[in-house]
Amino acid sequence: MPKTPLTLAAIGCGGRVRTYTELAATMPDRYRVVAAADPDPSRLQLMEKLLPVGSLRTFASDRELFAAGKLADILMIGTQDAYHVQPCIEAMRLGYDVLLEKPIATNFAEVRALELEAARLGRRVLICHVLRYTPFYTLVKSLLDEGVVGKIATINAVEGVAPFHQAHSFVRGHWGVVEKSSPMIIAKCCHDLDIISWLADAPCEQVSSFGSLDYFNVAHAPAGAPARCTDGCPVAGTCSYDAHHYLGKERHWLQWVFKGGIEADDESVREWLRTSPWGRCVYHCDNTAVDRQTVNLSFANAITANLTMTAFDNGRSLEIRGTKGVLLGGNAVKRFTGHDIAVTTHHDSQTTYHDVTVKEGAYQGHGGGDFGLMDALDQEWQKPNSADMRSSLQRSVESHAMGFAAEVARVEKRVINLRAYRTEV
Ligand SMILES: NC(=O)c1ccc[n+]([C@@H]2O[C@H](COP(=O)([O-])OP(=O)(O)OC[C@H]3O[C@@H](n4cnc5c(N)ncnc54)[C@H](O)[C@@H]3O)[C@@H](O)[C@H]2O)c1
Structure with missing residues (x-):
């Protein structure tokens, strides 16, 4: 018997929800997107363009969508970070299961509140930790499960945000001011x-962390740089962060923040840069997000791990060392070998290379994770225990606890016992 497609509704129709909608639209026998809410009519129009004519009910806000009752099996929540928990709880009370964008919340107390409410109501919540659904991390996980490195001892990961991405999102953009979004x-x-x-x-079990905002501040502003790149900057043209790059090699960012999108004519982009946050000099913003941070972690099975976040590299890299071998993967390996993953066994020093095929995107994007998530969604919904979904709320609470504890550790300059932290919260 043919399966009935899962129905999806959405609130917050920015880049994320539109990406999932576009993918869902390519799988009409599995998903139907039936309703969407956003106060910005242009975003609802973009949603309508992705779907069969007349198939989408639109609403001017989440309030209106909720007032219409339960309209679909799953509600996708793609509003900004500070507005995830409230609509998620409301949706679950209406009977929805939820596909919730990360981060779950902007503080750990709210993460816990949401977890408890989902458990009380017996709702299924999948967090959009799309990396778990990439071919790359799926292969890394299966190689480790096969035992290619033996018993894992240490994990080192690097997240190179990329300088212009840092400037766009974490200096000028939505996540620049931590107090208004998330650490x-x-x-x-x-x-x-x-x-x-x-x-x-x-x-x-334990978390420590160091980091700061050292570079994107007034101390590094070139002599005579005005508050906006559009105000006649003496280093315009040579500065890597010149906002005029939005007219050229960095134009692709416009699709997420500028109503005219990437097709807009240059004069309207110039006009927008004169007033929008993205026209500001990166050394003269109100940003508080760090541009470097390391996190050290120890696990109950004796694994130690380290994560370095830096604005000053591009892409993710991974080094996993175990009792029998070493697995290196990601950008650093690709740069030097042309392969995605290199596995070396200690005793014979043989190196085996592994490659993945990404259907969409690259390491710099979500490495095929957006597609992977939508491709897995209906199967995840079949799992009898929602906690077993690859990126379930229950699993994501664990990693969010690590992140929020890392921020406390960084700010308060102390080592956090994670069990005590969770109990305190
Ligand atoms: N999974 C990932 O890899 C990934 C990547 C980037 C961003 N994100 C997260 O996804 C979320 C969305 O990011 P984005 O870039 O799409 O954001 P965005 O700002 O482009 O979109 C948010 C949308 O929410 C709408 N909105 C605001 N209030 C609303 C309300 N009351 N009811 C309905 N809609 C409302 C806004 O008008 C806007 O269109 C963020 O939390 C972000 O951190 C996740």
Whole structure:
């Protein structure tokens, strides 16, 4: 008998929800997107363009969508970080299961509140930790499960945000002011901590962290640089962060933040840069997000791990050392060998290379994870125990605890006992 497609509704129709909608639209026998809410009519129009004519009910806000009752099996929540928990709890009370964008919340107390409410109501919540669904991390996990490195001893991961990406999102953009969004280690690196948690496969026990915002501040502003790149900057043209790059090699960012999108004519982009946050000099912003941070973790099974987040590299890298061998993967390996993963066994020093095929995106994007998540979603919904979904709320709470504890450790300059931290919260 043919399966009935899962129905999806959405609130917050920014880049994330539109990506999932676009993918769902390519799998009409598995998913139907039936309703969407956003206060910005242009975003609802973009949603309508992705779907068969007349198939989408639109609403001007989440309030209106909720007032219409339960309209679908799953609600996708793609609002900004500070507005995840409230609509998620409301949706679950209406009977929805939820596909919730990361981060779950902007503080750990709210993460716990959501976890408890989901358990009380028996709702299924999948967090969009899309890296778990990439061909790359799927292969790393299966190689480790096969025992290619023996018993894992240490995990080292690097997340190179990339300088212009840092400037766009974490200096000028939505996540620049931590107090209005989430700490950097959550906003950008909850994915990386989640992967470490998945690979370590044991409860995390202790967390320490160091980091600061050292570069993107007034101390590094070129002499005479005005508050906006559009105000006649003496280093315009040679500065890597010149906002005029949005007219050229960095134009692709416009699709997420500028209503005109990448097709807009240059004069409207110039006009927008004169007033929008993305026209500001990166050394003269109100940003508080760190541009470097390291996190040290120890797990109950004796694995130790380290994550380095830096604005000053591009892409993710991974080094896993075990009792029988070493697995290196990601950007650093690709750069030097042309392969995705290199596995070396200690005793014979033989190196085996592994490669993955990414259907969409690359390491710099989500490495095929957006597709992977949508491709897995209906199967995840079949799992009898929702906690067993690859990126379930229950699993994601564990990695969010690591991230929020890391931020406390960094700010308070102390080592956090994770069990005590969770109990306190
Ligand atoms: N999984 C990932 O890899 C990944 C990547 C980037 C961003 N994110 C996360 O996804 C979320 C969304 O990011 P984005 O870039 O799509 O954001 P965005 O700012 O482009 O979109 C958010 C949308 O929410 C809408 N909105 C605001 N209030 C609303 C309300 N009351 N009801 C309905 N809609 C409302 C806004 O108008 C906007 O269109 C963020 O939390 C972000 O951190 C996840």
